[in-house]
Amino acid sequence: MISGIADRPGTDTLEHVQTAPIQLDTSFETVWDELVYRGSVHVSTDADALRTALGGEPITFYCGFDPTAPSLHLGNLAQLVVMRRLQLAGHHPLGLVGGSTGLIGDPKPTSERQLNARETVAEWVSYLQGQVSRFLATDGDNPMRLVNNLDWTAPLSTVDFLREVGKHFRVGTMLKKDAVAARMDSDEGISYAEFSYQVLQGMDYLELFRTYGCTLQTGGSDQWGNLTAGTELIRKAEGAHVHAIGTPLITEPDGRKFGKSEGNAVWLDANLTTPYAMYQFWLNQDDAIVVQLLKSFTFLPKERIDELEAAVADAPFRREAQKVLAAEVTAYVHGESATQQAMDASAALFGSGDLAALEAGTLQAAISSLELVTATPDAPLLQLLQESGLVDSLSEARRAIAQGGVSVNNVRIDDEAATLEGRLLHGRFAVLRRGKKTLAGVDAG
Structure with missing residues (x-):
């Protein structure tokens, strides 16, 4: 109800739907200025350098999405909108869906993630790639390019991984990451697999820097430790300075x-x-x-x-x-x-x-938001009014009908002996109303 x-x-x-065009706000001098106005920059590397870089010649940037579920969610949408603004400014987006990092999982502050089957993760990679492609232009002068970190991690041996990437990381620094520190202080602790996640994400940035000249990574501010793992790795391995932007976590x-x-x-x-x-x-x-x-x-x-x-x-x-x-x-x-x-x-x-x-x-989605009762087409409305909680008793239901305060599918009911027969929409659904403000749904499927 x-x-x-x-x-x-x-x-x-x-x-009628009347939406704004997907474009930048021309009242801002640079896309950086617009991102700041929109509250999309919670933390970043050198702000002045970023403003200059984003206001100059196009750069390549990326954001990563791990396939830990068969769909992206609103937190991911916030990142996709930032990516779209950067793309509209002429910059080149890389949409990374983590076929390898999705097999491990970013450490949660509370407990170890449940590892998903390789086949499941591969299927989810495909789903997420399709979703990312919906929100970023895949044609034009700076089309979005999809990348999968499984492509460069799968062929890498453990020894090569430790020699070429792992040697640049310091355990003391890794232990200071918020999620890692929280887990270290817990009874459960943290597995070496999840502890190594930041190394894998740092390696992604290094690979994209070497292959595509990528110089900016965006992500949520709760990922800041992982973002800076990449900037530091590139500095140590390549002697180059690259950028990161952490967007704020939006809360209720x-x-x-x-x-x-x-x-x-x-x-x-x-x-x-x-x-x-x-x-x-x-x-x-x-x-x-x-x-x-x-x-x-x-x-x-x-x-x-x-x-x-x-x-x-x-x-x-x-x-x-x-x-x-x-x-x-x-x-x-x-x-x-x-x-x-x-x-x-x-x-x-x-x-x-x-x-x-x-x-x-x-219609089904709409009535699912109501208190929902199941019924047969011959179910008496008096009974349904009580079962749905619109009234407390059958006698109260009779009074409500007699007073003209009950409707089915927005049609007033005058007969207290009425049933759902002939009233179901799509042969299955009905909306019960008592007065103007109290509703319930019926599913006779």
């Missing part, structure tokens, strides 16, 4: 890692997180962080973001910033057609729009 959501501004009228107002609730990530794969669920996720963001989210995850220019920031301050009840954020990011991830379906579903679910016009998948 969902209560109170029907009041949300934006769900009472149908709207209560401090939780952004995009995660009870351990469940918001995925970029529509089969794992539907466009409707993603749209609702952004729509429900807190006023305290919505402006920063607009800066980090959208391509809206500063002028428009300033307008939305004023709207948050002057008329927060309209939730204009959240509506724009939801449309912008959902369209960037899933396209405008899927986003329009999500918006139409939101409007129809809360009484403005035609539920019957929604595609079955979109």
Whole structure:
């Protein structure tokens, strides 16, 4: 059961997706200036040198994504948006999907990762490569190039790895990395495999520097130890100075890692997180962080973001910033057609729009956000109202129907003996409503 959501501004009228073009904000002199404005630089190597490098001739940069799941998530999306901004500025992106580092796993501060089968990791590499390719241009003057670190680690013998790479690392420095230090202080400790992860990531940067002239790596600030492992390795092995940017970790107002609730990530794969669920996720963001989210995850220019920031301050009840954020990011991830379906579903679910016009998948995603009951087509509505929690008793259900306060699929019910027969959408789904604000879903599949 969902209560109170029907009041949300934006769900009472149908709207159309109108998203900003994917481009840089021309009010900034360099892409570095725009990244700083958008809060995308939490820590970096020499800021002045980076500003000069990013404002000059095109450079090659990379960001790595490990296949520890069959999809990327919102944390990865933050990196992909940064990469896209750099690409729009003319720089050359390398999208690294870690076929070898994914076999080991970056150390977590709390416990050892479960190793996945080689076949599983190889399958996930393919999935993630496809996702990375969706967010970065693969044509034009500076197309994104996919690379897989398994290509250069698999042929390397253990002795060669230790002689050519391992000799440049100091154990004392490695022990100071935050995740490693946390694990060393725990009862479980840390395996040599995970301890060596930073060496593998450092080797990636060295390989990309030698092969492609890559001079910048981006990643989350929690990866800073791994990022600098690469810059230091290149300095020691090649005598060259290269750069790294650590983006801030975005958190919920209560401090939780952004995009995660009870351990469940918001995925970029529509089969794992539907466009409707993603749209609702952004729509429900807190006023305290919505402006920063607009800066980090959208391509809206500063002028428009300033307008939305004023709207948050002057008329927060309209939730204009959240509506724009939801449309912008959902369209960037899933396209405008899927986003329009999500918006139409939101409007129809809360009484403005035609539920019957929604595609079955979109309708299913929408009612999955409600208290959901299963039933047969001949199930009495009185019983379903009670089972769903919309009423506490059958007598209360009868009173609600008699008072005209019950509807099925936005059609008012007058007969207390009514069933679901002939009312199911797509032969399977129904939305029960009591009053204006309280909803439940029925799945008769």
